[in-house]
Amino acid sequence: MSAQPATAQSEPLDVxxxxxxxxxxLVRWFIEDAYRIxxxxxxxxxxxxxxxxxxxxxxxxxxxxxMLHPNFFGVAHRWERATGKVxxxxxxLEVLASDDFQKSPVKVILDGAAAVRRHLDRPxxxxxxxxxxxxxAGGATDYVAMRLxxxxxxxxxxxxTADRPGGFTTPELRLIDGLVxxxxxxTEIQSxxxxxxxxxxTYVGSEAGxxxxxxxxxxxxxxxxxxxxxxxxxxxxxxxxxxxxxxxLIGLLNAYxxxxxxxxxxxxxxxxxxxxxxxLAIFRVVSPATLADDCRKAAEAVADARTRLQxxxxxxxxxxxxxxxxxxxxxxxxxxxxxIGTDDRLDFTVIGPAVNLAARLTTLCGEIGxxxxxxxxxxxxxxxxxxxxxxxxLKGIAEPQEVFRLFGPPAILSxxxxxxxx
Amino acid sequence: xxxxAIAARSGPLIDWLLRHSRQLAGPExxxxxxxxxxxxxxxxxxxxxxxxxxxxxxxxGRIYQWVDGEAKxxxxxxxxxxxxxxxxxxxxxxxxxxxxxxxxxRLAGPEADVDFPLLEELRDRGAxxxxxxxxxxxxxxxxGAIGFTTRDADGFSEDAVxxxxxxxxxxxxxxxxxxxxxxxxxxLDVYVGREATQRILDGEITLGTxxxxxxxxWYTDLRGFTMLSETLDREVVxxxxxxxxxxxxxxxxxxxxxxxxxxxxxxLxIFKFEQRSRENVCSAVLDxxxxxxxxxxxxxxxxxAQSLPGxxxxxxxxxxxxxxxxIGAADRLDFTVIGPAVNLASRIEELCRxxxxxxxxxxxxxxLAGGGLDSIGSHGFKGVAMRQELFxxxxxxxxxxx
Numbered sequence: 001m002s003a004q005p006a007t008a009q010s011e012p013l014d015v016x017x018x019x020x021x022x023x024x025x026l027v028r029w030f031i032e033d034a035y036r037i038x039x040x041x042x043x044x045x046x047x048x049x050x051x052x053x054x055x056x057x058x059x060x061x062x063x064x065x066x067m068l069h070p071n072f073f074g075v076a077h078r079w080e081r082a083t084g085k086v087x088x089x090x091x092x093l094e095v096l097a098s099d100d101f102q103k104s105p106v107k108v109i110l111d112g113a114a115a116v117r118r119h120l121d122r123p124x125x126x127x128x129x130x131x132x133x134x135x136x137a138g139g140a141t142d143y144v145a146m147r148l149x150x151x152x153x154x155x156x157x158x159x160x161t162a163d164r165p166g167g168f169t170t171p172e173l174r175l176i177d178g179l180v181x182x183x184x185x186x187t188e189i190q191s192x193x194x195x196x197x198x199x200x201x202t203y204v205g206s207e208a209g210x211x212x213x214x215x216x217x218x219x220x221x222x223x224x225x226x227x228x229x230x231x232x233x234x235x236x237x238x239x240x241x242x243x244x245x246x247x248x249l250i251g252l253l254n255a256y257x258x259x260x261x262x263x264x265x266x267x268x269x270x271x272x273x274x275x276x277x278x279x280l281a282i283f284r285v286v287s288p289a290t291l292a293d294d295c296r297k298a299a300e301a302v303a304d305a306r307t308r309l310q311x312x313x314x315x316x317x318x319x320x321x322x323x324x325x326x327x328x329x330x331x332x333x334x335x336x337x338x339x340i341g342t343d344d345r346l347d348f349t350v351i352g353p354a355v356n357l358a359a360r361l362t363t364l365c366g367e368i369g370x371x372x373x374x375x376x377x378x379x380x381x382x383x384x385x386x387x388x389x390x391x392x393x394l395k396g397i398a399e400p401q402e403v404f405r406l407f408g409p410p411a412i413l414s415x416x417x418x419x420x421x422x
Numbered sequence: 423x424x425x426x427a428i429a430a431r432s433g434p435l436i437d438w439l440l441r442h443s444r445q446l447a448g449p450e451x452x453x454x455x456x457x458x459x460x461x462x463x464x465x466x467x468x469x470x471x472x473x474x475x476x477x478x479x480x481x482x483g484r485i486y487q488w489v490d491g492e493a494k495x496x497x498x499x500x501x502x503x504x505x506x507x508x509x510x511x512x513x514x515x516x517x518x519x520x521x522x523x524x525x526x527x528r529l530a531g532p533e534a535d536v537d538f539p540l541l542e543e544l545r546d547r548g549a550x551x552x553x554x555x556x557x558x559x560x561x562x563x564x565x566g567a568i569g570f571t572t573r574d575a576d577g578f579s580e581d582a583v584x585x586x587x588x589x590x591x592x593x594x595x596x597x598x599x600x601x602x603x604x605x606x607x608x609x610l611d612v613y614v615g616r617e618a619t620q621r622i623l624d625g626e627i628t629l630g631t632x633x634x635x636x637x638x639x640w641y642t643d644l645r646g647f648t649m650l651s652e653t654l655d656r657e658v659v660x661x662x663x664x665x666x667x668x669x670x671x672x673x674x675x676x677x678x679x680x681x682x683x684x685x686x687x688x689x690l691x692i693f694k695f696e697q698r699s700r701e702n703v704c705s706a707v708l709d710x711x712x713x714x715x716x717x718x719x720x721x722x723x724x725x726x727a728q729s730l731p732g733x734x735x736x737x738x739x740x741x742x743x744x745x746x747x748x749i750g751a752a753d754r755l756d757f758t759v760i761g762p763a764v765n766l767a768s769r770i771e772e773l774c775r776x777x778x779x780x781x782x783x784x785x786x787x788x789x790l791a792g793g794g795l796d797s798i799g800s801h802g803f804k805g806v807a808m809r810q811e812l813f814x815x816x817x818x819x820x821x822x823x824x
Contacts, residue, residue, distance in 0.1 A: 035560045
């Protein structure tokens with residue numbers, strides 16, 4: 001490796017004229033430099049650029065990587081020489097059942113085949129996979145798919161086309177075959193990290209993943225933040241769960257969480273916890289200057305959730321299913337945000353008196369027959385048009401609390417309005 | 423650049439490390455196979471340690487150790503406690519972790535420099551040379567390390583050291599795959615729970631996937647927590663929660679329970695009826711609840727001695743079929759249990775305060791748990807059609823501080 005002649009160094013490497021030197025140089029790049037690349041699309045791009053630079057007639061190259069995700073089964077990073085860019089596409093779970101996927105060479109590889117190769121420009125070639133028609137129309141002469149093997153035993157896939165008449169040469173394919181395992185190793189490292197973040201975001205909370213992975217993992221490591229606290233529950237849930245069949249109950253609960261959760265997430269709120277039929281979320285108050293805006297975002301989410309719930313109920317009633325009624329409480333205050341629990345079983349969540357107050361207000365919602373109530377702090381901070389519902393005693397809270405309802409149709413809510421406090 | 427000779431000896435090792443993914447399934451097997459291949463490349467290792475950096479609140483280090491002639495590679499944990507920290511602090515690994523530089527020590531001959539207890543121990547076991555190198559990762563700032571020890575009379579030759587140096591980048595990528603996978607398992611175990619983690623990683627990750635299981639249900643919360651957190655300082659409340667969970671969680675885990683959820687001061691856990699009979703599970707769970715209640719009483723004595731506020735908990739125990747699976751909104755999920763039995767458990771727990779009982783048990787649970795329970799009559803619950811007969815343990819010390 002070290003004894004490369006001086007002439008070869010000054011000339012550009014060419015895989016078809018000097019296989020050994022080209023292979024060695026690319027392996028060295030993988031070992032010494034490529035591990036610094038932290039994203040899969042960048043890795044795909046850099047690998048492709050290097051292959052083209054040593055004379056491989058690569059037209060397009062795609063890395064298909066399976067992933068464990070609630071909505072997607074995998075991701076495809078596709079590089080095209082024409083643009084030099086990589087386009088990353090997440091494949092929804094539905095794609096798995098589609099003809100496009102089921103009748104593709106990628107499926108054959110993911111099922112365990114070592115490689116698929118088709119000489120697209122040979123006379124009399126009959127395309128046996130629908131995807132090849134598109135490649136032929138795009139001027140491809142050769143198609144190759146091969147395994148991208150992880151150490152955990154799962155096979156992923158890379159596929160590529162050439163556009164030189166006659167397709168890839170033997171040294172070119174040997175080079176690619178030799179380099180793909182190196183690519184697999186780096187991809188597995190990136191995938192592990194992505195998976196950890198996805199799963200923590202999914203099961204612990206969308207801001208929790210990154211915080212945990214950067215080392216914020218000890219009990220008691222909590223910060224005090226100001227936030228709008230959203231707590232809601234579903235009326236009659238105990239009765240539903242006594243009377244409805246299991247699948248019906250799960251469907252009901254998931255439809256409900258989806259309906260009230262979406263407006264929160266669309267406005268930058270974070271869902272922290274599901275507790276039976278209840279849900280806890282926060283909208284962070286970034287600074288005192290944004291307080292009113294952050295409060296209004298939460299109020300808009302309430303209005304949106306009500307509308308969505310009405311739509312859901314219209315559908316449910318048409319199906320002969322019971323309507324869902326919810327109670328939402330909004331409060332704003334300081335909470336401790338971080339790791340709570342015991343040493344080896346933690347939760348990344350908020351606690352504090354402000355959270356307790358929100359929980360008590362949710363209960364109050366049901367008792368006084370309101371869909372949504374605001375605490376006094378929330379009513380003041382949001383500067384929205386509100387109406388007092390009087391003072392109420394809440395369990396465990398010394399002072400009776402004045403509570404408010406949002407006043408007027410949702411359209412008014414987004415316009416701010418005047419402070420209406422008695 | 424390495425010499426031709428070094429490159430020739432390193433080549434097969436690098437090829438194996440980077441190309442043969444399927445042969446590298448996990449760190450235990452890896453370290454053993456790696457040793458064989460190193461020796462084939464004339465690097466005379468006698469002992470190897472692979473240190474991987476976990477992301478875990480209790481575990482400071484995970485070490486995979488292979489020693490020639492010993493049965494199988496072993497996994498050693500270093501806890502974050504004082505002893506674990508000391509072990510790292512006063513050791514070559516401590517130096518490597520802190521500095522990012524490698525440590526080489528001759529343990530025999532004129533150049534011997536045995537400056538750590540670990541090295542003395544290795545020397546006494548016949549080691550002659552020790553070489554420890556940092557593993558630096560691309561996606562994590564946490565560092566690992568790998569140590570090579572030989573008993574060869576002349577120690578590691580300069581060529582052997584050069585081979586090790588030359589294969590390090592390839593070795594790094596293998597170690598980072600393992601470190602990444604470990605981090606994934608550890609963090610999920612801590613935040614989602616062990617059983618849920620396994621099932622999520624096995625692919626149960628979409629909304630609505632779940633199955634019905636029979637289980638004992640444990641629901642507990644602190645009495646008057648809202649009032650306490652209104653009136654006490656934040657630090658005092660956090661300390662109180664930690665003391666309280668410190669009584670409950672170990673009791674649940676020791677009885678084979680899975681902690682599903684913390685909700686402020688409340689905790690939900692299940693004990694599955696799988697390998698064990700329902701009777702055995704319930705009687706163990708009842709013992710655990712009584713044990714937790716007694717631990718609370720002792721904790722209160724300690725807290726009282728430190729002039730800290732006392733605390734009282736209620737625990738309800740029930741059995742039933744629950745759905746264990748994914749609940750939530752598309753990409754924000756919870757892996758938990760739902761079902762009427764869970765609701766009833768939380769309703770029974772609320773009654774602990776009203777009846778001033780530390781532990782209340784449902785009739786189906788009592789029937790399985792065997793003796794030692796007294797009936798306290800039937801009670802009605804909001805949203806639940808049937809009245810329920812409840813039981814209390816015959817002998818349990820009140821949790822309240824006297």
